[in-house]
Amino acid sequence: MTDFSVRRARTSDVPKILALVEPLVSRRILLGKERVDLYGDVQEFRVAEASDGTLIGAGALHVLWEDLGEVRTLAVGERWLGRGVGHALLDALEADARELGLERLFCLTFEVNFFGRHGFEDMGSDSVDPDVYAELVRSHDEGVAEFLDLARVKQNTLGNTRMLKLL
Numbered sequence: 341m342t343d344f345s346v347r348r349a350r351t352s353d354v355p356k357i358l359a360l361v362e363p364l365v366s367r368r369i370l371l372g373k374e375r376v377d378l379y380g381d382v383q384e385f386r387v388a389e390a391s392d393g394t395l396i397g398a399g400a401l402h403v404l405w406e407d408l409g410e411v412r413t414l415a416v417g418e419r420w421l422g423r424g425v426g427h428a429l430l431d432a433l434e435a436d437a438r439e440l441g442l443e444r445l446f447c448l449t450f451e452v453n454f455f456g457r458h459g460f461e462d463m464g465s466d467s468v469d470p471d472v473y474a475e476l477v478r479s480h481d482e483g484v485a486e487f488l489d490l491a492r493v494k495q496n497t498l499g500n501t502r503m504l505k506l507l
């Protein structure tokens with residue numbers, strides 16, 4: 341079924357993105373974001389919209405380093421699951437990543453099969469070269485800490501798989 345489209349997010353989408361991800365944050369599937377941070381990060385987001393204008397999915401690409409990005413906050417509304425919306429959003433985020441010059445895409449997820457079928461592989465405990473690590477570790481961003489698998493975010497990452505795709 342193709343009665344949806346993917347586009348860049350607008351500021352007016354932010355309340356709808358919050359409503360979409362809130363149940364997943366409560367279930368600790370996604371990392372929560374404050375409304376103010378979502379407005380600040382709105383340029384990272386792509387949204388999927390049904391033909392009647394309903395927001396049915398969202399996902400973000402966050403740049404971690406010169407060659408490295410992370411897929412964040414990828415979510416599809418319950419009624420639209422299994423209809424290709426997730427893959428379409430991920431395709432759009434990957435295109436954005438290539439356009440930015442990124443070569444690797446990271447994600448931390450319970451959805452190993454979904455990302456696996458999209459070319460992501462379990463990266464185990466691998467991360468980055470020691471000199472890049474030393475700079476990344478100075479970040480206050482929770483997602484960077486999760487990428488580095490730091491002890492202080494272990495409660496967020498429990499049961500998740502760290503996955504990487506070479507673009």
Ligand SMILES: CC(=O)SCCNC(=O)CCNC(=O)[C@H](O)C(C)(C)COP(=O)(O)OP(=O)(O)OC[C@H]1O[C@@H](n2cnc3c(N)ncnc32)[C@H](O)[C@@H]1OP(=O)(O)O
Binds near residue numbers: 420
């Ligand atoms: C980095 C992060 O953000 S990690 C967090 C990932 N998000 C979550 O865990 C939140 C909860 N989960 C979700 O919101 C969703 O399950 C998602 C985002 C993971 C997947 O969204 P969906 O829209 O259901 O994905 P999509 O329909 O594209 O793919 C699911 C399956 O449906 C099938 N499918 C059915 N119809 C279609 C179609 N028309 N086109 C493509 N695939 C289709 C695919 O075969 C696919 O199978 P696969 O998973 O084996 O590849």
